Amino acid sequence: MSRTAFKAAIDDHVLAELRAIIGDDARVRPDRSSRAFRSRVPAPFPVHRWAEHFPDVVILPRTAVEVSEVVKLANRHGIPIVPRAGGTGLSDGAVPLRGGIMIDCKLMNQIHEIDLVDRTVTVGPGINMLKLNEELKKYGVIYPDDPASYPCSLVGGRIGTGGWSLLGARFGHTRDLVISMEVVLPTGEIVEIAEGGGRKLRKSSTGLTLKQLFTGHQGTLGITTQATLELVPRPETEFAAFFAFDDYMKAYATTGILTKSGLATLAGVVLFDEKKIEYLRRDDEAYIPQPESVRAVVAVAMYGRRCEVEPASKEIMRLGRSNDGKYLGDEISAGDWASRHDRYATPLHGRDLDGQAVLMSWHCEDAALNYSVLPQVREEWHAIVARYRERYGIFDDWGMFAYTSGSHKPWADYLVEIDVGIWEQKLNDENWAAWVSCKREIAQVSLKYGGSITACHGATREGDAELVPEEMGSAWPVVKAIKRALDPNNIMNPGKQSLDEAYE
Amino acid sequence: MGEKELEFAERWRDNAYGCFSSGHKFCREVCPVMQVTRNENHTPTAFHASIVAMEKGLVEVEDVADDFVHCTQCGACELRCPNTLFTGDFYRHRTRTVDVVKAMRALMVETGNEREGWKLWNERLALDHNEPVLGDVRVSQEHVADWADGLDIPVGGETILFVDCEAAFYRTSYTRAFAQLLQRAGVEFGLMREQWCCGGPAAEMGYQDLALKHATHNVQDWRAVGAKRIIAPDPHDFIAFTEDYPKYFPDDYEFEIVLGVELIHDLVQAGKIELTNPVERTVTYHDPCRLNKRKGVHKAPRELIRAIPGITFHDVDRVTQWSYCSGGGGGLPIEKPEITAEISRRRVARAAELEVDTLISACPWSERPLSNAGHEANIGVMDLFELLAISAGIEP
Amino acid sequence: MSIFRLGDQTPPEPRRITDTVIERLEHQFEVDPDLMQITPQQDMPVWDSRRIFNARWDHLDWMHAHFADEVLLAGELSETMPEDHS
Ligand SMILES: Cc1cc2nc3c(=O)[nH]c(=O)nc-3n(C[C@H](O)[C@H](O)[C@H](O)COP(=O)(O)OP(=O)(O)OC[C@H]3O[C@@H](n4cnc5c(N)ncnc54)[C@H](O)[C@@H]3O)c2cc1C
Numbered sequence: 001m002s003r004t005a006f007k008a009a010i011d012d013h014v015l016a017e018l019r020a021i022i023g024d025d026a027r028v029r030p031d032r033s034s035r036a037f038r039s040r041v042p043a044p045f046p047v048h049r050w051a052e053h054f055p056d057v058v059i060l061p062r063t064a065v066e067v068s069e070v071v072k073l074a075n076r077h078g079i080p081i082v083p084r085a086g087g088t089g090l091s092d093g094a095v096p097l098r099g100g101i102m103i104d105c106k107l108m109n110q111i112h113e114i115d116l117v118d119r120t121v122t123v124g125p126g127i128n129m130l131k132l133n134e135e136l137k138k139y140g141v142i143y144p145d146d147p148a149s150y151p152c153s154l155v156g157g158r159i160g161t162g163g164w165s166l167l168g169a170r171f172g173h174t175r176d177l178v179i180s181m182e183v184v185l186p187t188g189e190i191v192e193i194a195e196g197g198g199r200k201l202r203k204s205s206t207g208l209t210l211k212q213l214f215t216g217h218q219g220t221l222g223i224t225t226q227a228t229l230e231l232v233p234r235p236e237t238e239f240a241a242f243f244a245f246d247d248y249m250k251a252y253a254t255t256g257i258l259t260k261s262g263l264a265t266l267a268g269v270v271l272f273d274e275k276k277i278e279y280l281r282r283d284d285e286a287y288i289p290q291p292e293s294v295r296a297v298v299a300v301a302m303y304g305r306r307c308e309v310e311p312a313s314k315e316i317m318r319l320g321r322s323n324d325g326k327y328l329g330d331e332i333s334a335g336d337w338a339s340r341h342d343r344y345a346t347p348l349h350g351r352d353l354d355g356q357a358v359l360m361s362w363h364c365e366d367a368a369l370n371y372s373v374l375p376q377v378r379e380e381w382h383a384i385v386a387r388y389r390e391r392y393g394i395f396d397d398w399g400m401f402a403y404t405s406g407s408h409k410p411w412a413d414y415l416v417e418i419d420v421g422i423w424e425q426k427l428n429d430e431n432w433a434a435w436v437s438c439k440r441e442i443a444q445v446s447l448k449y450g451g452s453i454t455a456c457h458g459a460t461r462e463g464d465a466e467l468v469p470e471e472m473g474s475a476w477p478v479v480k481a482i483k484r485a486l487d488p489n490n491i492m493n494p495g496k497q498s499l500d501e502a503y504e
Numbered sequence: 505m506g507e508k509e510l511e512f513a514e515r516w517r518d519n520a521y522g523c524f525s526s527g528h529k530f531c532r533e534v535c536p537v538m539q540v541t542r543n544e545n546h547t548p549t550a551f552h553a554s555i556v557a558m559e560k561g562l563v564e565v566e567d568v569a570d571d572f573v574h575c576t577q578c579g580a581c582e583l584r585c586p587n588t589l590f591t592g593d594f595y596r597h598r599t600r601t602v603d604v605v606k607a608m609r610a611l612m613v614e615t616g617n618e619r620e621g622w623k624l625w626n627e628r629l630a631l632d633h634n635e636p637v638l639g640d641v642r643v644s645q646e647h648v649a650d651w652a653d654g655l656d657i658p659v660g661g662e663t664i665l666f667v668d669c670e671a672a673f674y675r676t677s678y679t680r681a682f683a684q685l686l687q688r689a690g691v692e693f694g695l696m697r698e699q700w701c702c703g704g705p706a707a708e709m710g711y712q713d714l715a716l717k718h719a720t721h722n723v724q725d726w727r728a729v730g731a732k733r734i735i736a737p738d739p740h741d742f743i744a745f746t747e748d749y750p751k752y753f754p755d756d757y758e759f760e761i762v763l764g765v766e767l768i769h770d771l772v773q774a775g776k777i778e779l780t781n782p783v784e785r786t787v788t789y790h791d792p793c794r795l796n797k798r799k800g801v802h803k804a805p806r807e808l809i810r811a812i813p814g815i816t817f818h819d820v821d822r823v824t825q826w827s828y829c830s831g832g833g834g835g836l837p838i839e840k841p842e843i844t845a846e847i848s849r850r851r852v853a854r855a856a857e858l859e860v861d862t863l864i865s866a867c868p869w870s871e872r873p874l875s876n877a878g879h880e881a882n883i884g885v886m887d888l889f890e891l892l893a894i895s896a897g898i899e900p
Numbered sequence: 901m902s903i904f905r906l907g908d909q910t911p912p913e914p915r916r917i918t919d920t921v922i923e924r925l926e927h928q929f930e931v932d933p934d935l936m937q938i939t940p941q942q943d944m945p946v947w948d949s950r951r952i953f954n955a956r957w958d959h960l961d962w963m964h965a966h967f968a969d970e971v972l973l974a975g976e977l978s979e980t981m982p983e984d985h986s
């Protein structure tokens with residue numbers, strides 16, 4: 001029999017079992033509002049088909065045992081489970097496709113242990129990094145996972161997506177910063193997942209390295225209920241510098257020069273293209289008065305001890321200017337770096353075909369690409385979005401960024417982002433289908449150039465999910481075998497990433 | 505879906521879509537209620553989404569009524585929202601979560617979904633014209649100025665001191681200290697003939713007609729005594745007078761509104777109040793939400809604390825405090841006292857980490873829950889005016 | 901001390917900065933209201949515009965301090981802008 005998970009009606013009997021497990025009716029929520037408000041994430045959403053994404057019941061667990069019992073129940077009855085942390089994911093990972101039980105882990109936000117000797121902090125998946133770091137500050141340490149969603153995403157979701165950090169070049173990304181975790185498997189067992197054994201060990205060769213498998217699976221292989229994370233010394237000094245260019249290719253070349261500089265305190269290099277500058281000129285006080293000749297920008301940031309950062313900063317200034325770069329000044333360098341979390345999803349930056357400001361939702365493409373292909377991909381992506389904008393009038397090209405993406409190795413890998421505004425209020429079946437095919441075309445370009453559809457958000461949305469088997473290629477049977485072995489009844493976040501194929 | 509719901513959705517949909525099309529939840533972790541309940545229903549994101557959902561016929565008022573109780577109207581979320589903080593001024597289009605919460609609560613009243621505790625509270629307000637801040641003991645106009653016994657404050661004049669219900673009947677030490685500081689500086693001021701509640705809390709709980717009735721009365725009373733400027737020591741009143749009243753009387757609102765703490769700050773700077781008595785305390789300051797987040801007032805209180813001789817001040821910056829609150833606002837303590845208590849408990853615990861003996865606030869509504877929490881944690885809670893009065897050598 | 905007077909809360913006449921941007925309050929850019937025909941602007945008193953503007957800068961300072969003890973900058977002016985702007 002083919003085992004594709006199904007939309008299960010949660011009957012009174014199942015609800016009674018859930019209430020018995022949780023023992024607190026306020027944390028078992030089958031009511032309309034609890035379900036309605038957990039059925040979407042910030043990514044463009046088919047609002048005209050909202051109700052199709054309601055979970056049937058929401059559970060707010062406090063402990064791994066509660067999670068485990070709920071998962072066992074779901075596994076017994078074949079009910080889908082969807083884990084949800086911050087609900088900030090940009091590819092619908094936490095959006096139910098077939099109803100079921102949503103496990104919302106925000107109440108699991110405790111700091112269980114701070115170990116300043118072996119340099120770890122152990123937390124629940126519901127904690128936010130900014131909040132965690134407010135607590136850690138007094139110990140002179142920091143957990144440096146810094147996505148643009150730093151103020152709002154949660155550790156569980158960072159693990160679920162295998163997130164990317166703005167400071168990854170210096171400190172690594174989520175998967176490098178999670179040392180070990182406690183996971184509830186799709187069959188309900190609670191297991192410790194690390195490199196080998198050893199909850200606080202960063203490197204081991206025993207057995208199989210399972211940790212990576214349980215990072216970035218989008219809740220399809222289990223639910224993280226506790227995580228032991230890296231503590232790094234709190235940086236003494238931050239340095240940021242922004243350089244302007246009159247031409248994209250000069251900025252591109254400078255990005256290459258900077259990332260190959262070998263400076264160890266380099267935390268990130270960001271390349272903004274002309275469309276992105278145009279977008280920033282819509283409101284950003286730093287860019288509005290800039291002359292026309294500012295057509296591309298390269299931003300650099302460093303963190304570390306002053307004795308390292310200060311001399312390195314001189315070298316950054318030299319390299320940044322080495323190919324016609326012009327320094328944008330201290331005020332912009334400081335201010336724009338500090339606003340790195342806030343300037344992405346600005347709905348009023350949407351412009352219709354007449355240039356009127358309209359509230360648009362933000363799509364963030366996040367392909368992983370090598371340095372060599374950035375200019376070609378840029379051209380093709382913009383052309384795709386221009387075509388759809390012209391035809392449908394409800395899309396807007398918000399420009400492109402390329403960010404350093406290799407952990408501790410900034411030279412060759414980039415998270416390449418094209419931001420697209422989508423006028424959600426105009427969505428109907430036809431426009432939504434247009435959006436999905438636009439999305440798919442964008443992703444196909446990434447594959448054509450030897451890239452990956454996604455560096456961090458995950459290939460869980462329509463337009464991406466269908467391409468997962470193609471991208472995984474010869475490894476796809478391995479993926480399917482693992483999924484089937486761990487989740488025999490396909491209950492964990494079913495319907496995502498084409499993983500239903502594992503049961504065909 | 506009733507007509508009222510649709511009208512409401514129509515009125516707020518544009519603002520709601522500002523959030524719905526972002527949905528990024530930068531607001532979540534600064535929300536004092538969310539920090540306690542961690543229930544996504546209580547996020548601003550959900551509040552705005554409910555308008556869109558209502559328009560689409562997916563939820564009705566009764567589905568979300570309890571959710572909308574979970575808000576102190578501290579304003580943290582709407583300030584932290586990038587659509588306010590980064591582009592609100594640019595587009596003249598900011599996130600208005602507090603307004604939405606008030607409007608939804610009004611709709612709850614209109615559609616028979618009001619909350620029992622708020623209903624009783626406002627019935628008593630309608631009866632006595634001041635809030636029932638003394639519990640079973642009734643408040644009355646007869647006693648509204650008892651706090652001023654022996655201070656010889658006249659009635660009427662160009663400058664009127666408006667005293668909040670909580671401060672008139674409950675935290676009277678605050679009010680006395682403030683009035684005596686003004687007297688020390690030689691400021692001439694009077695009281696109203698009949699001082700009704702400002703109406704702000706009623707509006708916050710959704711009782712708009714009642715709020716308007718009280719506002720109308722107060723404005724008439726001000727005019728009747730020839731008032732030109734109104735001093736509002738309580739931040740809640742300051743909000744009512746600078747945000748609600750201008751909406752009630754857009755063409756006809758000639759009064760100058762002065763915030764108490766800024767006035768005292770000026771008087772101290774001008775040397776009209778001398779702070780000579782040392783206060784040997786180690787303190788931290790609680791930024792009242794309605795000053796810091798909703799009005800951007802944070803410098804004057806800090807400078808006043810620093811002007812007190814002998815004091816040791818462990819400050820926490822205003823931005824960190826966007827996520828702090830006492831839980832005392834927006835009617836929350838009436839409906840969800842356990843959440844208010846927990847918010848205050850956490851606030852006081854943060855003060856305790858700084859190894860202070862005193863938490864200074866500047867808002868009487870915060871001081872009741874904070875004092876309760878302070879009592880358990882062995883931290884004193886004082887109002888800034890009370891502390892300044894001590895330093896100025898004023899006998900209570 | 902800021903004294904609230906309703907009459908003071910209407911922003912002054914704008915000055916044009918670019919095709920799509922104006923300025924009413926010092927250093928504070930605003931969208932050209934002509935672009936806001938589909939998404940109407942709100943009635944925003946001067947105090948509120950200022951509050952947001954000030955909070956933004958406080959927030960940016962906070963974000964620096966959150967990640968490191970000190971901010972080091974090149975200490976140089978903008979090479980793209982005339983001096984009065986940088
Ligand atoms: C403004 C903005 C900027 C962003 N910038 C970045 C960025 O720079 N880098 C980046 O990586 N992302 C970014 N994102 C995307 C998003 O924040 C990340 O994907 C983040 O990791 C999601 O975390 P969350 O807590 O919101 O998870 P959710 O959205 O709730 O969940 C994400 C996925 O993880 C799964 N999941 C949740 N909890 C668990 C758990 N306990 N165990 C197992 N699986 C779980 C979910 O099922 C889902 O598939 C941004 C988003 C926004 C809105």
Ligand code: SF4
Nearest residue numbers: 523528529530531585
């Ligand atoms: S209120 Fe603002 S920060 Fe919160 S989700 Fe909505 S748009 Fe985002």
